[in-house]
Amino acid sequence: MTDHTAPLLDVRNLSVSFLQGGRETKAVDDVSFSLERGKTLALVGESGSGKSISALSIVRLLPPGAMATGEALFAGQNMLTISEGELRAIRGARITMVFQEPMTSLNPLQTIEQQIAEILELHGMRGREATRARVIDLLGEVGIPNPEARLGAYPHQLSGGQRQRVMIAMALANKPDLLIADEPTTALDVTVQAQIIALLERLQQTYGMAILFITHDLNLVRRFADTVCVMQKGRIVESGDVTSVFTTPRHPYTQALLTAEPKGAPIVEDENAPVVISADDLRVWFPIKKGFMRRTVDYIKAVDGVTLAVRAGGTVGVVGESGSGKTTLALAMLRLIRSEGPIVFLGSRIDGKSVAEMRPLRRDMQIVFQDPYGSLSPRMSVAEIVAEGLTVQQPELTLDARREIVARALLETGLDPSTMDRYPHEFSGGQRQRIAIARAIVLEPKFIVLDEPTSALDMSVQAQIIDLLRDLQRRRALAYLFISHDLRVVKALAGQLIVMRHGKVVESGPAATIFNNPANDYTRALFAAAFRNQPAPVNGEA
Template identity: 85%
Template sequence: MTIGSLLNIRDLSVTFRQGGHETKAVDHVSFSLERGKTLALVGESGSGKSISALSIVRLLPPGAIASGEALFDGENMLTIKDDRLRAIRGAGITMVFQEPMTSLNPLHTIERQIAEILELHGMRGEDAVRNRVVELLGEVGIPDPQARLSAYPHQLSGGQRQRVMIAMALANKPDLLIADEPTTALDVTVQAQILALLERLQKTYGMAMLFITHDLRLVRRFADTVCVMQQGRIVEQGEVGEVFTSPQHPYTKALLTAEPKGAPIVEDTQAPVVASAEQLRVWFPIRRGFMRRIVGHVKAVDGVTLSVREGATVGVVGESGSGKTTLALAMLRLIRSEGPIVFLGERIDGKSVDAMRPLRRDMQIVFQDPYGSLSPRMSVAEIVAEGLTVQRPELTLNQRRDIVARALQETGLDPSTMDRYPHEFSGGQRQRIAIARAIVLEPKFVVLDEPTSALDMSVQAQIIDLLRDLQRRRSLAYLFISHDLRVVKALAAHLIVMRYGKVVEEGPASQVFSEPKSEYTRALFAAAFRNEAEPIPGNSVAGK
């Protein structure tokens, strides 16, 4: 046991038992974490990072059996009694998860959810609880916290929801905070704000932090020590500077070099325009009062003009709420908009649902979350063939399966797996299934809405290579939406920067990246491309 350590994990193993089969997800893992320090667990999806963390607070799913020791302040969390475990959860150890919308109760106000944590651990008195909730919201940077008490999760931005999760985690001043991918779903500027907030609060409370991530750039800037996990085992651990400067294990070396590479396909300015819009507007009415009169509008997309040529990629970047996804949905005629939209030389903004149906085979979309965009009740064959069933009803079952097999093979998947279900595949494989579903109809135009943000960096690189290869072979036109500017740089030939529904800058991607003209663009790039060897301002690493 390390002297002065708050958390000591010794020979931790986690085995899943199902249907007579055993799978070892964590295999004899050992590490320690000192008070006030940050330890990062890194590795690809399925490496055992989150399972190791969930073991500490005994939140493993049914069928999982943990062995070894997880000593928190000298107590073995794997064997203590349930009442003691409940006392430690939410007070001694707290967690912040990746996606706040799935962690927050959509039916309860922000005040109710934070107050519940305080009351469970002994705080009494309505006024005292409310004052503490307001104090916590203020600490995590929620503007006008008093006015936000009655807000529901859906009324907050992604960054604000994550701040609420952090407020809940810090409500009882824990000794250990487990942060499981707390910034993955956030854009780069909000990500930097959340990390700086965690660092500041860590110093304020003097707490230790177990930071789980697949983004090694964040580890370099944020953690004191790092454990690299592969297939349930720790293959390397040590001080961040040492591991990053002189990695010893081949897997660590591979992770450190894994990032999207290569250049985007050069845009042919003589190629036909596949999709375009002129002065496109999407305004959502704001209704108030008993009669629900319109008192204003949310200008989600406000006068945007763009065109996407055959075989080229237009990247759209900006913070959450800038209108990126709304713009894409309008281009696909999935939401109402104003302004001309031309697809394959034909105006489609006035077309009915029935008139649009034949055009749907030529326009497809790949969503951000490969977990949520695939039906768990359908096999891969059924998922990929669904569009064929609607658009090409003349095909027989065997013909559909042959086309599905070719699409899977083209996206790097084994056609023999088509009768399996989504839960049997990794995150990267699921995203390949989503891409296969999009290309199976041989579309001309594909919207890629954050298709790599939920994936590990090594898998991101593979998906970008796949998308570039498909584009080259099929002359696909891409509208690529992302908050990860490194990914955009590797794929997009033309770049549009959006803020508050408007285009603040656009042009050839190489030009915008090298000489951004807008102050907002420069700030966005600074947050994304900060010198990776340089810690976040105020980071504990800087003080060493």
């Protein structure tokens, strides 16, 4: 008989070690915590602190070579020692997981209906009609509009927020007792984040399930969790109810985490500084073709009449939800996709130039991407990655000359030049993003697009990267186009702000003015979601 007074999950003295090159490395060291039914416990800390490894240990999903000791008692059963058969009966039914990036968790070759139905059938549901009815109910429950029409959709046909809702539907399919949510909102816009958190809260009340919530976003923890455990280097350094830990943190590491948000003000833009790049009534329309003759019947107006100018030493921030046209705008200005409307770079129009004509200009325009894990080749050393542009643009340089320039770029971005012959996997996420920035600045460009450069990073590392970008801009008079869904980061770096929705600019001007007094309803909704963690209205697109 189940003891409902005992914690649903009781982790005792959990340790996890990895064998690497004959040496044992401890990733989790003597961790203990408990979680009651219907409550939310947050595990917080920087990357590598042991949060995800602790959670994966509970359901025995650790990578090969990992060894877990201690106890992970779920409803009285030690998950570390039960049989494979008992584990299969619990995993996916009574304990389920939602991961950070749904595109890597969902099967791109299966429809949404097939993937949710598979979970139901694995745990006993029979009958196609009953299964389909349950899938439709689940999609409706997680807020997918017109769920019956979405059954045949594939993951790539859904937005990021909709994909995450599908993952939650799969997790809830068998009415679990415990949901493990591992960074479930990190890749989402602030309004969609707020909607997903509100959805989890509502579903928790409906199902009475416990939630183990893993995140580096302390603002979400403040709003969503009942209790919190702060992890550092595999150990829990502080724990308790959220209010007491956040208002009176005792451990220096907790205090540092709570003050780690990006600070400082953007560099004051010189109104007389030359315009590095500008666009006037820029349009990127993708044709919609139908019928046997593939005639164009309409257009997706990804960017629709955007005008902007970026000055030397200045930053224009671009914000808006997924699908608003932010990245498409940046790619058009870099002439990486076709567009209509004048684009002027360093005093000359470039919108009509060919690929060959653009090649000499590439050294003056660079881009830093969101994901430092995916944007660096794992097969190239840091020296090769950073020097790649030099090899193309300045082939006359000797190997020693290239290495000297690479060393200076690494030093300027806060990296040790002696590490240049190592590979990306040997660096942390923050260090990898510094490598990506070094690759961008090595050619001494005039204009850099920063496309969500901090969203995959912990808050303390975000603050370091923003300080680095601001310092580089001050010393080199760099012009930045800064795309982000994290408005706190934008506020710390951007002097000018553009708010986009459905490809159009709904508000623009000095960032300080817009942040202090937004004039547009959509802008106010974005700010409410970002700064007050209030759920934004569901618009059917998230």
